Amino acid sequence: MPPNSIPESPVSSTPKVRPFHILTKPIGAICNLNCSYCFYLEKEALYPQKSARRDFRMSDTVLENFIRQYIAQQNAPEIHFAWQGGEPTLMGLDFFRRVVALQRQYKGGKTIHNALQTNGILLTDEWCAFLREQEFLVGLSIDGPADLHDGYRKDKAGRPTHARTMEAWKRLKAHDVEVNTLTVVHRRNAAKALEVYEFLKANGSRVMQFIPLVERAGPPDATSTDGAGPLSVPPDPLKPRPDPAALITPWSVLPEDFGAFLCRIFDHWVRYDVGRVFVTIFDWQLSIHMGLGSPVCIFAETCGRTLAMEHNGDIYACDHYVYPEFHQGNIARDTLTALVDGPQQQRFGEAKRDTLPAYCRRCEVLKYCRGECPKHRFMMTPGGDPGLQYLCPSYKRFFNCIKPNLKIMARLIRACRAPAEIMRTV
Numbered sequence: 001m002p003p004n005s006i007p008e009s010p011v012s013s014t015p016k017v018r019p020f021h022i023l024t025k026p027i028g029a030i031c032n033l034n035c036s037y038c039f040y041l042e043k044e045a046l047y048p049q050k051s052a053r054r055d056f057r058m059s060d061t062v063l064e065n066f067i068r069q070y071i072a073q074q075n076a077p078e079i080h081f082a083w084q085g086g087e088p089t090l091m092g093l094d095f096f097r098r099v100v101a102l103q104r105q106y107k108g109g110k111t112i113h114n115a116l117q118t119n120g121i122l123l124t125d126e127w128c129a130f131l132r133e134q135e136f137l138v139g140l141s142i143d144g145p146a147d148l149h150d151g152y153r154k155d156k157a158g159r160p161t162h163a164r165t166m167e168a169w170k171r172l173k174a175h176d177v178e179v180n181t182l183t184v185v186h187r188r189n190a191a192k193a194l195e196v197y198e199f200l201k202a203n204g205s206r207v208m209q210f211i212p213l214v215e216r217a218g219p220p221d222a223t224s225t226d227g228a229g230p231l232s233v234p235p236d237p238l239k240p241r242p243d244p245a246a247l248i249t250p251w252s253v254l255p256e257d258f259g260a261f262l263c264r265i266f267d268h269w270v271r272y273d274v275g276r277v278f279v280t281i282f283d284w285q286l287s288i289h290m291g292l293g294s295p296v297c298i299f300a301e302t303c304g305r306t307l308a309m310e311h312n313g314d315i316y317a318c319d320h321y322v323y324p325e326f327h328q329g330n331i332a333r334d335t336l337t338a339l340v341d342g343p344q345q346q347r348f349g350e351a352k353r354d355t356l357p358a359y360c361r362r363c364e365v366l367k368y369c370r371g372e373c374p375k376h377r378f379m380m381t382p383g384g385d386p387g388l389q390y391l392c393p394s395y396k397r398f399f400n401c402i403k404p405n406l407k408i409m410a411r412l413i414r415a416c417r418a419p420a421e422i423m424r425t426v
Contacts, residue, residue: 019074020340021306023082023319024066026058026095028311031087033119033161036152037186037213037251040086043322046310057091058311060098065331066309067102071110073337078111084319089122093130100134115139117182119153120168121161128175139182139209140169144196148189152251166203173204180207187213187250190257193264201277209280210265212258214376214390217247248390259394263401270405275420282402288368289406290413297352298373304349307340315339317348320375357385365399 029043030053050056071079081103083096096116103112116131117139123131131138142165143149150160172179181200183189189196200208253261262281269279284296297303307328308319315334317326326348328339339345356371359381363369371377372389379388389395405426409419 018305019076020336021080021082022066022070022315022336023084023306023308025084025086025308025310026063026088027053027086027090028056029086030056030090031085031119032090032121032155033087034154034156034158036154037184037215037249039215039320040322043310046322046324047312053090056086056311058095062311062313062331063095063098064102066313067099068106069331069336071103071106071108071112073335076110078113079107080113080115082115082117084117087119087122088116089118089127093127096130096134113137117141118168119161120165120172121155123168123171125171125175128171128177131172131177132175136177138172138177138179140165140172140179141182141184142166142169142200143183143186144189144192145199148192148196151188152184152186169203179205180209181205182209182211184211184213185253185258185261187253190253190261193261194268197265197268201273206276207278207280210262212253212391212394214252215249216378217249253391255390256393256397258391259397259401262394262398266398266402266405271423271426274409274423275418282406285368285399285402286406286409286419289403289410294370299368299370301353301370302349303352303374304345305340307345317345320373321348355387357381357387359383359385359388363396365396368399368403369395 025040028047029040031038031041034041044050044056047056067081070081081099083099099114103114114134115137119141120138130136141153142162143153146160146162149162149165153161153165155161169179183196183200197208265279266282269277269282284294284299287293287295288299294300297306304317306318308316308322309331310316310322313331315328315330315336316322317328328334328342328345352371352374355374355377360366360369360371369389371387372391372395376390377387379390379392380386381388405422408422408425412419412421
């Protein structure tokens with residue numbers, strides 16, 4: 001891998017580039033859990049020369065280089081940092097104290113925001129006091145009640161983690177840390193939509209993100225207990241090809257079930273919880289209905305503005321495309337803007353639009369879906385063309401389900417009225 005050094009060339013403080021986002025993995029794929037469905041644990045194999053956990057720690061040189069570039073190369077008044085893993089808290093609290101100090105050093109007149117995605121297991125009172133003081137937004141991974149969470153979310157010793165995650169949540173609330181919940185919708189909890197939703201709400205979640213689990217496996221492996229081999233590379237967005245022989249992992253949500261899950265929650269939410277609970281996918285779709293476009297890449301026409309950075313400064317096209325084929329460069333030798341706006345990344349992002357099959361282009365929900373994420377486009381259309389989204393049945397059901405009420409909410413907002421007024425009419 002390239003050496004970790006700060007480029008000598010100065011970085012302009014006012015570049016004319018569109019905003020971009022980097023998902024930063026300061027300890028790579030190293031984690032204290034061994035979740036069955038985690039797509040990122042295998043990324044440790046990208047660095048076979050590293051044999052110990054300490055080898056994956058982001059160096060101070062890489063960290064400073066990244067923070068300096070990330071702030072300076074965006075012509076925006078607010079800069080958002082996102083720290084992920086693996087499990088980023090394995091870096092220790094002193095690392096994040098250094099993060100804040102460097103951000104303060106390089107921020108100029110800009111406002112800095114930090115988000116930390118975590119399983120919560122390592123969060124102590126000292127951690128929580130720091131997170132509150134520095135106004136970190138914490139994304140806490142929890143899949144619902146214990147019986148739904150513990151099926152796939154176990155530690156390295158195979159022990160359940162729900163109780164420890166709940167302790168972390170209580171500690172975060174005691175310190176008044178802002179917390180969003182991140183819930184993976186998988187084979188076990190997909191049929192328990194309202195149970196999951198009410199559990200999260202009862203425990204204080206006011207912002208919920210539901211993430212569909214779609215993972216393909218390689219050929220069956222006789223040595224594995226579930227019959228699935230290692231995860232395969234997702235479809236190349238530049239060359240979509242059908243892969244009808246690809247296996248779906250036994251924990252992946254079924255094609256129709258994610259839509260049913262979302263519709264059940266939406267039908268309840270629109271009657272009782274508008275303005276009290278925020279579900280990110282509902283907000284994203286309301287933005288589209290308002291004519292403002294999608295605030296996230298999966299429902300946008302093109303993508304490529306959200307990249308991933310590994311612990312050593314390697315930049316990849318996307319968090320879900322951290323594979324050698326999609327390695328874009330390294331900040332030791334490349335500037336972030338050169339990678340984000342370079343031809344390779346541009347082709348990657350535009351392929352989301354350009355490779356959409358004709359079946360999708362004619363679809364009545366195209367402007368809400370846009371083919372979702374290319375990593376899920378491995379099915380065949382009814383006409384036999386490649387590139388259909390695995391969750392197509394779910395999204396058709398969901399977008400048609402929510403359309404009438406979101407149109408009403410959009411009209412309320414345009415009239416300078418609260419969208420929560422819809423609860424009086426449904």
